[in-house]
Amino acid sequence: MVVEPTAEPGAPGPRGLSVRTRGLVHVYRGEGRDVAALAGVDLSVRAGEVVALLGPSGAGKSTLLSLLAGLFRPTAGSVHVGELDLTRAAQPELDRLHAHGASLMLQGAARNLVPFLTAEENIAFAQHAARRARGEARLPDASELLRTVGLAGDGGAPLSSFTPGQLQLVTLAVVLATAPGLLLADEPTSRLDHAARERVLAALSAVNRRWGTTVVLVTHDAEVARWVPRTVTIRDGRIGGEGRSGEEYAVVTADGFLPLPAHALELLAPGTLVRFELDHGVYRLRVEEGS
Numbered sequence: 268m269v270v271e272p273t274a275e276p277g278a279p280g281p282r283g284l285s286v287r288t289r290g291l292v293h294v295y296r297g298e299g300r301d302v303a304a305l306a307g308v309d310l311s312v313r314a315g316e317v318v319a320l321l322g323p324s325g326a327g328k329s330t331l332l333s334l335l336a337g338l339f340r341p342t343a344g345s346v347h348v349g350e351l352d353l354t355r356a357a358q359p360e361l362d363r364l365h366a367h368g369a370s371l372m373l374q375g376a377a378r379n380l381v382p383f384l385t386a387e388e389n390i391a392f393a394q395h396a397a398r399r400a401r402g403e404a405r406l407p408d409a410s411e412l413l414r415t416v417g418l419a420g421d422g423g424a425p426l427s428s429f430t431p432g433q434l435q436l437v438t439l440a441v442v443l444a445t446a447p448g449l450l451l452a453d454e455p456t457s458r459l460d461h462a463a464r465e466r467v468l469a470a471l472s473a474v475n476r477r478w479g480t481t482v483v484l485v486t487h488d489a490e491v492a493r494w495v496p497r498t499v500t501i502r503d504g505r506i507g508g509e510g511r512s513g514e515e516y517a518v519v520t521a522d523g524f525l526p527l528p529a530h531a532l533e534l535l536a537p538g539t540l541v542r543f544e545l546d547h548g549v550y551r552l553r554v555e556e557g558s
């Protein structure tokens with residue numbers, strides 16, 4: 268299954284927001300130890316695109332997602348969501364972004380839901396603040412949201428009666444309740460079985476198709492990575508490569524570095540001298556003998 272990043276013609280609701288980061292650096296300041304989580308990320312995501320962030324644990328994926336959500340400001344560099352420059356935005360603009368521009372789906376359904384409310388009540392709760400921030404603008408109603416994620420008719424049931432997969436679908440409906448143009452999802456399929464994972468992916472696909480919502484998700488799941496049309500691998504706080512429709516690419520950074528893919532790194536020891544040669548329109552990487 269491949270996501271088609273186009274909104275249904277005439278479908279009511281928000282339109283996708285684009286994302287652009289330039290030279291994004293983030294350092295966590297700790298007692299006696301600073302951690303550089305991001306070391307210069309240039310990422311562009313088109314409105315309505317679906318992108319998965321991959322990479323080893325500690326690479327900086329969640330930090331990047333939090334910066335795109337405007338949860339905190341980066342140490343250096345810029346982040347644009349749509350027209351809004353998050354690094355320069357005043358607090359009311361960031362509040363508006365959080366109320367109805369970008370929605371963050373935290374890892375684990377429990378962190379996104381109020382356990383003693385039903386699915387419908389959770390949706391109403393999420394919409395309360397957004398309604399105040401955007402006045403009478405139309406927000407999708409609970410039954411429309413639940414139908415889109417595949418839970419039609421389940422809105423009044425207690426959350427305790429839902430399976431882990433269904434809870435993740437409720438979470439998706441809740442984070443979409445504010446009609447965001449950008450959905451940021453941290454490990455949306457973690458700890459789900461195969462069937463539940465398929466349902467969550469189908470729901471994400473339906474949301475993207477229906478409203479043109481831009482989706483940036485973090486995953487360690489190879490099946491999810493195969494499902495999205497574009498993957499971006501984060502390595503040591505930088506973009507280490509991209510996958511587009513199954514093809515793997517290295518990405519030249521703004522400061523002129525070209526991170527080698529893992530299989531090339533195994534062949535080229537640190538310090539190896541290489542030349543770039545242009546041969547009839549094809550670039551070749553030639554290793555200097557004995558280097």
Ligand SMILES: Nc1ncnc2c1ncn2[C@@H]1O[C@H](COP(=O)(O)OP(=O)(O)OP(=O)(O)O)[C@@H](O)[C@H]1O
Nearest residue numbers: 295297302303304323324325326327328329330331
């Ligand atoms: N609040 C924090 N304070 C200090 N260091 C942090 C904080 N959050 C993350 N880090 C560090 O920043 C680096 C990047 O972490 P981040 O959580 O962004 O990586 P990740 O790729 O999402 O990892 P995972 O896949 O395990 O969630 C790691 O070295 C991590 O230990």
